[in-house]
Amino acid sequence: MKVMNMVGAINDALDIKLKEDKNVVVFGEDVGVEGGVFRVTENLQKKYGADRVFDSPLAESGIVGTAIGMSIAGLRPVVEMQFCGFIYPAMNQIISHASRMRNRSRGKLETPMVIRMPYGGGINALEHHSESMEALFGHIPGLKVIAPSTPHDAKGMLIAAIESNDTILYMEPKRIYRAIKQEVSEEKFTIELGKANVITQGKDVTIVSFGAMIREVQKAMVMAKEQGISIELIDLRSIYPIDRETIRNSVKKTGRIITVTEGPKSFGLGAEIAQIAIEEAFLSLEAPPARVSGYDVIVPLPKGEHHYMQDAYKILYEIEKIVKY
């Protein structure tokens, strides 16, 4: 075991896979010499050479498009989008090819690749650096979308993602890149993709969230507990596919569900999960599913971002409303 933050855990996962599988290559903007703007790929070029870990030209469509070619030909690229807001030039390649190649070729061709991308707000950044567009990506048939909330999960999920034969968008909650430290095994391990994690058992309200928002929910849970409200906290881990079973079992027990996500409200993840709760546990529901989400606006620049972001109080507000319903 070794104490790691999320940056270190992701680096460790890449290190293990680079060592173990010579088909793994890592590239993107500034990931080589510099080791990434967040230092996630630090030292990997030194260790594995510039033909396996390298800086690409500044072109996201180019990065994803060439990774598709590499993966069809047998490599396992792990590419980086420098920030969530810069993946859009690559959307054409993701939607038009990466997510379709298997279906298009009736299973003959595969694109086993991972697109890593820091996402989310709360870091006082310029425009395009703070968004959380999980719903946009979850809506692309053929793409898997995952997001860890702890260093341990970050490592196990990334290794599983690199070993998967699908194209996986791996969303990294950059706000907690260095904020959480925990003991993580130095050995190789994987976490099954598509399975949610019940972080805390509870009986009154189910809260479903993921990534950096888990920490905010946990702060709200402390305040709710003072009022005798017991929360069951589910870390989704996988945005697509969603783990229906874990949601069903929890809502059947608590009868109430709140989702906490960072993205804009309309057509968001909260709506999808609420519908799952209705489909799976309609008769157990004691209140309409509630959502704490962003608003249908552009993530504001730092001085206004607190209006947009979800915090412990916004979550507590909904908790109190739902138990009083």
Added chain:
Amino acid sequence: MFNEYNPINKLMFQVIDNDGKVIDKKLMPKVNDERVLKAYKDMLFARTADLQIVSYQRQGRIFTYPPNYGQEAISGATAVIIEEKDWLVPAFREMGAMLAKGVTLKELFLLFMGYEDGNAYKNANKVLPISVPIASQMLHASGIGYEIKYNKKKELVYGFVGDGGTSEGDFHEALNFAGVWKVPVIFIIQNNQYGISTPTRMQTASESLAIKAIAYGVKGIKVDGNDFFAVLRALEEAKKVCENGEGPVLIEAVTYRKGAHTTSDDPTKYRTKEEEEEWDKKDPLKRLKQYLIDKKLWSDKEEEKIIEDFKKEVDRQFIEAENYSEYKPEDIFKYMYSEMPQELKDQEHRLKEFYRWKEERVSQTIKK
């Protein structure tokens, strides 16, 4: 000039050398001493502001900021030639050109402190806001160029991008569209040798960035971007080309980003001190200053004094920005649509309801 300096010939256009000496008088742009002196002062102002901002950032008074340090001649020359009727489509390292168009330093401060209001230039028209998604703004320049041609206006577009930006598809599409349409756009690449940590040679296998013009059937030239006169002369020629309906033009201005990429970057990770010192010799302000001193138009003493004045002015505008009004909840909703949909009105209402609840809740907790 575009024949002689056709990028195929692998030449770089220069007017003064590293010591500020004019290489060939015939190459000088049409600009009088007084205007040159003003341009120098403006460049010095930009540099003073830049260095000061980096120290504000260290004090935690401003968030990320991308310095112009070392690249001032490019904006400085653009400032001389750009007119009120012309459009400026910046990337994000064109402080001098933006100020010349009437954007205020305070507005730039507001943006980098985290207010969108910093983009709502009060006294500057025909300037697009700083564009964060690299190279995407290039296409807007081509589109504006189309409107100019369509309405037979006598305007020009000055569109900026970095060396890294030339790798994005948008850069190529912009040049291609502008070339097909023959629109009056001057594209200026600030080749400062790096895109964050990535050196230009890793962006392209081309002999230069200017040479890319040839493939799109447009005129191109590589200039010494640390040579104020060279940039200005190239812009003059490019302007003529555009005015004759033979635009667009691509200018590669070779320069060096003396500072960090942004205040959160550490260049020692990817470049050497020797390299930085080599470029110090070509510093654009140093060269222009020497030129002015040789002509007895400027002195160290005057410079010292004016820098003190500039510092005060920068500080004044910074403090004004720091005392800017509060960011209200409605400000995040207001500008999304020409008319706010009911859904957004509801969301705004619920946010305010939440704030009322929270205020009550927090005051209760304090009482306890």
